[in-house]
Amino acid sequence: MVNFNEERVVYALIIINKAGGLIYQRDFAEGLNKLNINDYLVLAGTFHGVHAITTRLHPLHPPPPPSSERPDPPSGIEVLETENFRLQCFSTLTGTKFLLFTEPQQPNVDKVMGKIYELYGDYVMKNPFYQLEMPVRCEGWERRLVGYLRVLNSR
Amino acid sequence: MRIGPPAKLGSCTSLVNSLLVPPSSLVYRAGELSLLQTRKMVVYSFYIFDRHTECIYSRLWARQDRPISSSAASNRPISTSSTASGGNTLVPDLGPARARPARLSAQDDAKLIFGTIFSLRNMVRKLGGPDDSFISFRTGQYKLHYYETPTSIKFVMLTDTQTLNMRNVLHQIYVNLYVEFVVKNPLSPVEHPGGEGVANELFELALDQFVKGVL
Numbered sequence: 001m002v003n004f005n006e007e008r009v010v011y012a013l014i015i016i017n018k019a020g021g022l023i024y025q026r027d028f029a030e031g032l033n034k035l036n037i038n039d040y041l042v043l044a045g046t047f048h049g050v051h052a053i054t055t056r057l058h059p060l061h062p063p064p065p066p067s068s069e070r071p072d073p074p075s076g077i078e079v080l081e082t083e084n085f086r087l088q089c090f091s092t093l094t095g096t097k098f099l100l101f102t103e104p105q106q107p108n109v110d111k112v113m114g115k116i117y118e119l120y121g122d123y124v125m126k127n128p129f130y131q132l133e134m135p136v137r138c139e140g141w142e143r144r145l146v147g148y149l150r151v152l153n154s155r
Numbered sequence: 156m157r158i159g160p161p162a163k164l165g166s167c168t169s170l171v172n173s174l175l176v177p178p179s180s181l182v183y184r185a186g187e188l189s190l191l192q193t194r195k196m197v198v199y200s201f202y203i204f205d206r207h208t209e210c211i212y213s214r215l216w217a218r219q220d221r222p223i224s225s226s227a228a229s230n231r232p233i234s235t236s237s238t239a240s241g242g243n244t245l246v247p248d249l250g251p252a253r254a255r256p257a258r259l260s261a262q263d264d265a266k267l268i269f270g271t272i273f274s275l276r277n278m279v280r281k282l283g284g285p286d287d288s289f290i291s292f293r294t295g296q297y298k299l300h301y302y303e304t305p306t307s308i309k310f311v312m313l314t315d316t317q318t319l320n321m322r323n324v325l326h327q328i329y330v331n332l333y334v335e336f337v338v339k340n341p342l343s344p345v346e347h348p349g350g351e352g353v354a355n356e357l358f359e360l361a362l363d364q365f366v367k368g369v370l
Contacts, residue, residue: 050271078293080279082283083283084287
């Protein structure tokens, strides 16, 4: 018998700023290895680089559109699947990247990501004491994020 | 590299067919995929990397409008060492490559792909434990599938984004094609520096048929 509670879990959230620096990392459930803070910084930098490379790997080269319209920039990694987890990457227009680690079968990750981005907008970006591109240390954000994901994980 | 004289090509083809048809699971899988997939899947390219991080085989199916010198056009494996020995034919034209939105040469593509899968594999192992391995990633434009054998030979396939999990397809390519036609080939070396011995007639033919059969 499969325990469905264990199948739908958000493991962790990582936020990377537009320069590739780690600005937020938090685990919400057991499942991923714990790394020390240096390893997380290295991981964020590595992912930032890989993400940039993957935008250039498209094997087809469509003809350039007429110069009047601006084409969408190619997107980098959006979903990474492994045997143990699934990594959803949401890159905002300003280059901030949200990395959400979930169970491979987790449904509606887009919705969860949207909600997290909303919380980020409301409680980090609107916080007058938050300095752009610096590590996120905001109590309101922390409280609401943990509250939201705890409910989600215990469903 | 030639396996036999050209006159024997017909018998080679039938050998390929007889080797490809028997595994019933394989045939079933191809049928299953075509049932599930209403839209036609597209395979863009396929790469094999050996344990020395070298690209020993690459194959591009999709139409390429990039200026490739000779490498992809003749379906020869592209690799650093063959560049060193192969003279000018494989050296990409550096002029357009320097410009900012320019296209990369096929060789650079292989290197970038290796760098990507290598970094991602290490990242996944760090987070998911040493037994974890990454299966695929998807961007807005394409999907990359990855399979690594216990001997660290890496199989990579780029397809369109709608394609389902291709890991077992890559596994089948390893078991039914790579092992049969490259590893068991008495004329092929144990290691494949510069892709030597990988791009033989039987393997290319079988790979082509297999990929067309799966889609």
